[in-house]
Amino acid sequence: MSIAVPSASQTARATATALPSASHGPLFLSDVVWVCYRSLKKLSRNPFLLMFTLIMPLIWLALFSQAFGTVFSKAIPEPYNYVAVLLPGIAVMTAIQSASQSGFAMVADIDSGFMDKFFVAPIRRTAVLVGKLLADAIRMAAQAGVVLVIAYVLSLALGWKIPFATGLPGDLLIMLMAAAFGVAFAGLSNTVALRTKNTESTMMVSFTLTFPLLFLSSAMLPLAALPAWIQTFSKINPVAYVATAARSLIVSGYNWTQIGQAFLAVAILGVLLNGLAVLAFRAQGR
Amino acid sequence: MPAAPSTTVPTSPALTSAEGMGIPSLEVRDLVKVFGGGGGPGRQPEVRAVDGITFSVDEGEFFGFLGPNGAGKTTAIKIVTTLLARTSGHVRVLGHDLDTEGSAIRRLIGYTGQSAGVDGELTGRENLALMGHLYHLPTPLIRQRVDELLEVLQLTDAADRVAYTYSGGMRRRLDLGSGLVHHPRLLFLDEPTTGLDPQTRNAVWEYLRRLHRDEGITIFLTTQYMEEADQLCERLAIIDHGKLVAAGTPAQLKAEVGADAVTIRLPHDASFEATQTRALTLVQRAPGVVEASRFDEGVVARAQNGGSVLIEILRILETERIPVNEVAVAHPTLDQVFLKHTGHAMRVEEVRPASRMGWANRRR
Numbered sequence: 240m241s242i243a244v245p246s247a248s249q250t251a252r253a254t255a256t257a258l259p260s261a262s263h264g265p266l267f268l269s270d271v272v273w274v275c276y277r278s279l280k281k282l283s284r285n286p287f288l289l290m291f292t293l294i295m296p297l298i299w300l301a302l303f304s305q306a307f308g309t310v311f312s313k314a315i316p317e318p319y320n321y322v323a324v325l326l327p328g329i330a331v332m333t334a335i336q337s338a339s340q341s342g343f344a345m346v347a348d349i350d351s352g353f354m355d356k357f358f359v360a361p362i363r364r365t366a367v368l369v370g371k372l373l374a375d376a377i378r379m380a381a382q383a384g385v386v387l388v389i390a391y392v393l394s395l396a397l398g399w400k401i402p403f404a405t406g407l408p409g410d411l412l413i414m415l416m417a418a419a420f421g422v423a424f425a426g427l428s429n430t431v432a433l434r435t436k437n438t439e440s441t442m443m444v445s446f447t448l449t450f451p452l453l454f455l456s457s458a459m460l461p462l463a464a465l466p467a468w469i470q471t472f473s474k475i476n477p478v479a480y481v482a483t484a485a486r487s488l489i490v491s492g493y494n495w496t497q498i499g500q501a502f503l504a505v506a507i508l509g510v511l512l513n514g515l516a517v518l519a520f521r522a523q524g525r
Numbered sequence: 526m527p528a529a530p531s532t533t534v535p536t537s538p539a540l541t542s543a544e545g546m547g548i549p550s551l552e553v554r555d556l557v558k559v560f561g562g563g564g565g566p567g568r569q570p571e572v573r574a575v576d577g578i579t580f581s582v583d584e585g586e587f588f589g590f591l592g593p594n595g596a597g598k599t600t601a602i603k604i605v606t607t608l609l610a611r612t613s614g615h616v617r618v619l620g621h622d623l624d625t626e627g628s629a630i631r632r633l634i635g636y637t638g639q640s641a642g643v644d645g646e647l648t649g650r651e652n653l654a655l656m657g658h659l660y661h662l663p664t665p666l667i668r669q670r671v672d673e674l675l676e677v678l679q680l681t682d683a684a685d686r687v688a689y690t691y692s693g694g695m696r697r698r699l700d701l702g703s704g705l706v707h708h709p710r711l712l713f714l715d716e717p718t719t720g721l722d723p724q725t726r727n728a729v730w731e732y733l734r735r736l737h738r739d740e741g742i743t744i745f746l747t748t749q750y751m752e753e754a755d756q757l758c759e760r761l762a763i764i765d766h767g768k769l770v771a772a773g774t775p776a777q778l779k780a781e782v783g784a785d786a787v788t789i790r791l792p793h794d795a796s797f798e799a800t801q802t803r804a805l806t807l808v809q810r811a812p813g814v815v816e817a818s819r820f821d822e823g824v825v826a827r828a829q830n831g832g833s834v835l836i837e838i839l840r841i842l843e844t845e846r847i848p849v850n851e852v853a854v855a856h857p858t859l860d861q862v863f864l865k866h867t868g869h870a871m872r873v874e875e876v877r878p879a880s881r882m883g884w885a886n887r888r889r
């Protein structure tokens with residue numbers, strides 16, 4: 240029976256030119272897709288997790304709009320409902336939450352020995368990381384989508400004044416932004432996971448950062464309604480840029496400067512945190 | 526004829542490849558792995574997990590590492606499968622250099638780790654197929670190969686159930702299969718049957734024998750079980766505290782021990798050491814005893830005719846009022862080989878649950 244495993248001589252020839260990385264171009268992409276497929280399949284096998292993945296944003300939405308709505312509505316310029324202002328914050332918050340958990344899967348795979356299966360396969364280690372992040376991104380985009388759909392339904396049912404100024408394309412852009420931010424922030428969770436190999440540590444680090452990042456930004460309130468020092472801090476808080484851009488998409492329309500700034504902030508955060516994650520990943524077993 | 530060195534055998538003839546063969550499948554020279562040490566706040570005591578081992582495995586050979594818990598088996602196997610960096614030493618796998626040709630090596634080897642590395646949330650079939658994709662086999666071929674493996678591993682009926690629901694033995698077999706999807710030329714197995722019931726163990730042995738015989742795969746296995754090493758391995762090395770203490774075919778190793786072993790276990794009380802010393806002197810002088818030595822529970826004597834020598838020894842000890850807990854006569858086994866080379870009996874910690882397995886080796 241012939242199998243597509245290269246013979247020794249073929250491999251020797253191939254490796255003379257193609258070292259040290261395992262697979263390039265299309266093969267790398269294929270590896271990423273399979274790793275991602277596996278993560279998504281796991282998610283689908285976990286109805287409970289899947290359900291909560293989708294219910295979580297709903298709970299945030301209900302909680303914030305009801306608990307703070309009346310208090311904060313004074314800070315919101317008419318004619319908009321507080322929910323319109325809150326919506327992007329909820330989308331980002333959901334992404335942050337999911338991103339915080341990104342490292343759990345890493346720890347689980349290391350503990351079970353499954354990670355070694357990836358590491359002995361002739362694939363690049365980065366393909367494993369990228370594949371997992373791609374699965375996270377899809378999950379986080381879907382969650383942001385759920386937030387938007389629910390808000391839309393409620394705006395019809397309860398008469399909330401949410402303009403959805405940019406319609407479906409703008410909503411897709413918000414989903415993309417939330418996912419991109421989530422992937423960037425997941426770098427932290429994965430770095431801690433890979434360095435500590437411990438679920439509790441992974442949870443604590445991300446958890447500790449989540450709320451400051453959210454509340455020291457315009458995610459939950461318009462910037463003008465916040466104290467001066469928070470306004471200053473939000474200049475270096477990537478959450479603020481994402482929330483601002485997303486809010487404009489809902490309330491007023493495309494503001495490409497804001498959108499550009501948001502993606503730039505996400506890119507900087509992402510390169511930084513995921514750079515650390517890649518280093519931690521490469522260092523496994525070293 | 527078997528070399529019979531006393532304690533360490535770094536370069537015994539049995540450890541290097543037999544004459545007249547081609548390139549060995551695996552060549553390891555002076556391999557060292559030190560964990561911990563160094564600076565920093567989380568500093569841990571230094572552990573020399575692998576302490577200068579040299580051996581090689583020939584193409585087509587069934588080779589084994591036999592050693593107790595913490596001997597360094599997993600550490601060694603992880604180094605040669607590119608999973609773990611070594612501290613020093615030279616390694617060539619299938620003629621490839623470990624440092625510069627890692628990906629070529631990974632393409633050609635199969636690995637089944639100590640903890641069953643299967644994804645519980647995927648079905649058996651999905652687990653195997655995923656591996657096929659990661660080794661870049663064409664999809665139709667993967668389908669065919671997966672069916673074939675499920676069949677031989679007797680997992681066809683459970684193929685479409687998530688691996689969660691598998692028994693320990695089924696998981697082990699699936700794990701074995703996932704290292705075989707790409708037809709590796711050299712297969713590494715880290716304690717493939719630890720924690721399995723005897724029946725399942727036999728089935729796995731049978732499968733490994735077939736794999737080796739029919740497909741000519743070179744197999745490197747680690748085990749804590751004397752019987753497993755004896756049954757499967759054409760050649761084996763005994764590893765203890767990171768060092769290889771003996772190597773050869775099971776027959777050679779047993780011939781080294783030669784005579785029967787008469788084991789006398791003494792009560793473990795306050796005067797154990799004094800008793801042991803007296804007993805040792807007496808046993809050494811007993812007629813028929815070729816050699817006697819202490820071990821951690823008493824005294825072991827070697828004699829050609831163990832049974833009658835034992836009667837004699839017991840009579841002497843009785844006269845001298847030395848209390849005896851337990852006696853045994855054993856014909857040469859690998860246990861005695863182990864005892865002879867390490868000075869202690871080999872103990873096996875039974876059945877460590879797979880899910881906890883990672884914990885011991887987790888911190889790096």
Ligand SMILES: Nc1ncnc2c1ncn2[C@@H]1O[C@H](COP(=O)(O)OP(=O)(O)OP(=O)(O)O)[C@@H](O)[C@H]1O
Pocket residue numbers: 560561572573574592593594595596597598599600601639749885886887888889
């Ligand atoms: N990551 C690590 N950090 C520190 N010490 C380690 C690490 N991994 C292994 N060790 C130590 O190295 C030694 C050898 O461990 P190893 O896991 O190789 O043994 P083993 O022969 O596989 O044992 P077992 O039969 O229990 O699997 C042990 O003392 C162990 O505690």
Ligand SMILES: [Mg+2]
Pocket residue numbers: 598599600639715
């Ligand atoms: Mg081990």
